[in-house]
Amino acid sequence: MSKLKETKGNVIVSVRVRPDANGGEITKAAEWMVDGRQGVISYNGREGGDYSYDNVFPPHEHNAKVYDAAAKRLVRRVMEGYHGTVFAYGMTGTGKTFSMQGTATSPGVIPLAITDIFSFIRETPHREFLLRVSYLEIYNEKIHDLLSASVSGGPTSQQEEIKLREDSKRGVYATPLKEEIVQSPTQLLRVIARGDHARRTGSTQFNSRSSRSHAVVQIVVESRERVPTGASQDRRSGLVPGGVRVSTLSLIDLAGSERAADDKERRTEGAHINKSLLTLGTIISKLSEARDRASNPTDKEGKHLPYRDSKLTRLLQPALSGNSLVSILCTVQLGGTAKSHSGETLNTLKFAARAKNSIVSHAKRAEEAFGSGGGDAGSRVLLERYRMEILTLRNQLESQTKAQAEKELRLEEQQLEKEAQVRHEEQMLEMQLARTALKERIEHLNRLILCSKSTGVNTQGNLSALGRLSRMSTGSRSLRSSLSQSTLGAYGHSSFRPISFLSLNSNEPSGNQPFSSGLLGHEEEEDFIGEFADGKASAQRQIAALQADLNDKNRYISTLERRLFQARRSSHSRMSIGMKTGSAAPDAPDVLALLREKDLEINELRLQLDDKDRMLAALRSAARHRDLAHSATDAFVPDTKDNHGRQEHRPDDDDSPAYDSAVGLSSPFNDESTAEKKKSMEDVSRILDEMIQDRVESGQLIKGSRGSVRVAAESRRTSESMAALPGLSMSATDLEDSG
Numbered sequence: 001m002s003k004l005k006e007t008k009g010n011v012i013v014s015v016r017v018r019p020d021a022n023g024g025e026i027t028k029a030a031e032w033m034v035d036g037r038q039g040v041i042s043y044n045g046r047e048g049g050d051y052s053y054d055n056v057f058p059p060h061e062h063n064a065k066v067y068d069a070a071a072k073r074l075v076r077r078v079m080e081g082y083h084g085t086v087f088a089y090g091m092t093g094t095g096k097t098f099s100m101q102g103t104a105t106s107p108g109v110i111p112l113a114i115t116d117i118f119s120f121i122r123e124t125p126h127r128e129f130l131l132r133v134s135y136l137e138i139y140n141e142k143i144h145d146l147l148s149a150s151v152s153g154g155p156t157s158q159q160e161e162i163k164l165r166e167d168s169k170r171g172v173y174a175t176p177l178k179e180e181i182v183q184s185p186t187q188l189l190r191v192i193a194r195g196d197h198a199r200r201t202g203s204t205q206f207n208s209r210s211s212r213s214h215a216v217v218q219i220v221v222e223s224r225e226r227v228p229t230g231a232s233q234d235r236r237s238g239l240v241p242g243g244v245r246v247s248t249l250s251l252i253d254l255a256g257s258e259r260a261a262d263d264k265e266r267r268t269e270g271a272h273i274n275k276s277l278l279t280l281g282t283i284i285s286k287l288s289e290a291r292d293r294a295s296n297p298t299d300k301e302g303k304h305l306p307y308r309d310s311k312l313t314r315l316l317q318p319a320l321s322g323n324s325l326v327s328i329l330c331t332v333q334l335g336g337t338a339k340s341h342s343g344e345t346l347n348t349l350k351f352a353a354r355a356k357n358s359i360v361s362h363a364k365r366a367e368e369a370f371g372s373g374g375g376d377a378g379s380r381v382l383l384e385r386y387r388m389e390i391l392t393l394r395n396q397l398e399s400q401t402k403a404q405a406e407k408e409l410r411l412e413e414q415q416l417e418k419e420a421q422v423r424h425e426e427q428m429l430e431m432q433l434a435r436t437a438l439k440e441r442i443e444h445l446n447r448l449i450l451c452s453k454s455t456g457v458n459t460q461g462n463l464s465a466l467g468r469l470s471r472m473s474t475g476s477r478s479l480r481s482s483l484s485q486s487t488l489g490a491y492g493h494s495s496f497r498p499i500s501f502l503s504l505n506s507n508e509p510s511g512n513q514p515f516s517s518g519l520l521g522h523e524e525e526e527d528f529i530g531e532f533a534d535g536k537a538s539a540q541r542q543i544a545a546l547q548a549d550l551n552d553k554n555r556y557i558s559t560l561e562r563r564l565f566q567a568r569r570s571s572h573s574r575m576s577i578g579m580k581t582g583s584a585a586p587d588a589p590d591v592l593a594l595l596r597e598k599d600l601e602i603n604e605l606r607l608q609l610d611d612k613d614r615m616l617a618a619l620r621s622a623a624r625h626r627d628l629a630h631s632a633t634d635a636f637v638p639d640t641k642d643n644h645g646r647q648e649h650r651p652d653d654d655d656s657p658a659y660d661s662a663v664g665l666s667s668p669f670n671d672e673s674t675a676e677k678k679k680s681m682e683d684v685s686r687i688l689d690e691m692i693q694d695r696v697e698s699g700q701l702i703k704g705s706r707g708s709v710r711v712a713a714e715s716r717r718t719s720e721s722m723a724a725l726p727g728l729s730m731s732a733t734d735l736e737d738s739g
């Protein structure tokens with residue numbers, strides 16, 4: 001026996017004995033003997049004998065044990081690339097469906113095979129798998145797709161007829177047939193359960209829910225060697241190291257053979273069932289006969305085998321002809337009392353025995369297919385097809401990604417161009433604004449320049465100072481006019497000219513610096529300034545003009561002082577002469593005349609002194625205007641030194657609010673101005689001192705030890721006499737105060 005198992009490993013024939021339907025022991029124990037360990041069933045009755053099989057399962061053997069012994073190895077080899085077929089054959093109600101499907105608590109061959117399939121996948125990491133499943137039934141010699149059936153149960157009448165076709169690589173296959181790709185045991189079991197639900201069943205004499213059709217579950221296994229890690233480049237290029245291997249596991253639950261039933265429908269079904277089973281039996285018998293002629297291989301047995309007599313045998317042709325591993329599970333029930341029952345059991349045992357002896361499997365591992373190959377067989381290699389599709393999609397994705405990247409790049413470039421254009425426009429706008437601002441500035445400056453020219457005053461920026469200069473110039477002009485009038489009025493000299501006249505200082509020993517051409521007329525000054533109205537040179541010319549004006553004023557002051565001194569001396573001389581004359585010949589009428597003359601002179605001197613005071617006030621005012629001009633000029637000519645490096649001469653200054661408000665500056669030359677003022681006062685005092693000294697020398701006055709003076713006795717007398725006269729009351733104190 002063991003030798004038989006070894007030599008015929010590709011075909012396994014098992015017999016499973018169903019428990020007694022009544023729950024009791026085998027009633028005809030004497031007729032039947034079941035040896036599970038030896039795989040022998042013996043029948044002691046008529047046509048009795050021993051029937052040996054690969055496996056004999058006693059009545060209470062579990063489904064798991066049946067699967068392990070009858071199908072497990074075959075399933076694993078299918079996963080390795082072999083075709084495999086497991087089918088259950090037996091009389092109705094003997095446990096074919098129970099063995100193939102099992103129950104929830106005792107799963108049969110199909111669910112256990114599914115579990116093993118996925119276990120194998122998990123245990124084989126170096127390969128990748130793709131599983132697809134189909135489920136059909138052959139009912140009254142017609143093929144129905146159980147996965148395309150309506151939910152309500154039973155294939156739809158409009159379902160396209162499914163035909164069997166044959167291919168050199170695939171063998172015999174049904175088409176069109178729905179195939180579902182499954183990725184988990186649960187998903188696969190759910191698909192099969194759906195097909196089971198659609199399967200046709202009916203009540204028979206021996207089975208209240210008898211399968212009235214042959215049901216075929218086909219699981220197509222595609223597998224391929226995994227691409228080694230790091231060979232992603234090859235994957236992308238489509239160069240895979242190995243092809244795809246395709247194998248099929250067929251799990252078939254045959255309808256039960258039975259005697260002709262009373263029901264017409266059952267009789268019709270039975271006739272078809274029996275016919276297909278009969279054909280199957282016939283083929284097995286012929287295979288057995290062919291095997292007996294194995295020594296004469298010239299005969300090609302296949303040509304004479306009636307596979308096409310039934311769809312069942314046509315569908316099982318690849319398996320029966322040796323291209324597939326085969327496991328036949330025959331189910332019997334030994335407990336029946338009817339004589340016919342034992343006959344059916346014997347028929348099953350004989351079928352199994354013939355199958356065991358006749359079927360020779362030359363099953364080989366399926367060849368690995370490369371590419372789609374061409375033809376239907378190649379196109380069914382879904383794994384390869386998917387791989388190609390993935391490759392195509394990946395290429396499309398890459399091209400789209402590239403196109404997208406290029407598009408984004410273009411958009412980015414366009415965006416950058418837009419931004420650059422916006423920036424350019426902004427820069428242009430800024431430049432335009434800057435140009436506009438510059439133009440406005442230029443126009444403003446031009447207006448300023450025109451305005452300055454129109455006023456005849458320089459120049460760049462210090463318009464208020466220039467305005468003050470202009471006002472000062474006007475003021476100076478009016479000052480000269482008033483001076484001239486007052487001077488003329490005081491002296492009655494029509495030849496006396498204002499300070500701006502050049503002839504005034506030509507012969508004056510004033511010590512002032514000569515100024516040849518600086519005394520310009522007012523219009524000339526404006527033209528001069530306007531012509532050189534820019535920069536430091538212009539400012540220096542302003543200073544020079546003011547300096548000249550200042551010199552004029554100084555010279556005029558000196559002239560007035562000298563004239564005053566001369567007038568006093570002249571008066572003193574005349575008074576001295578008159579006194580001498582009076583003392584020598586004191587004639588009363590002469591004295592009176594002399595006194596009147598002196599009174600006139602004294603009055604004239606007083607008027608002259610008043611004029612002098614007014615002139616000094618006017619000169620101080622002129623000096624303030626001059627300082628104003630200096631300050632305005634200094635505002636834009638920091639270097640206030642003249643060309644000879646000397647500090648500009650500053651006139652005396654006072655704290656006149658008008659001056660301060662007019663200039664708006666705190667003069668940095670206040671100290672110098674004060675010194676200058678003191679100097680001028682000292683000059684006046686010096687002149688008066690000289691006058692007093694002259695009188696002292698002439699004996700009219702006596703100088704005290706502490707600087708005080710008194711009138712001499714002679715003079716006092718004269719003075720007293722003069723003082724007695726109306727209008728002659730001048731004293732030394734008066735002389736001091738007037739200085």
Ligand SMILES: Nc1ncnc2c1ncn2[C@@H]1O[C@H](COP(=O)(O)OP(=O)(O)OP(=O)(O)O)[C@@H](O)[C@H]1O
Nearest residue numbers: 018019092093094095096097098207210211255256
């Ligand atoms: N080994 C077994 N142990 C327990 N119960 C079984 C066994 N075999 C069959 N049965 C029971 O017998 C009844 C009929 O079994 P099943 O439907 O599997 O027979 P079948 O051969 O498929 O019949 P049919 O050909 O009419 O479909 C079922 O109720 C099933 O549970």
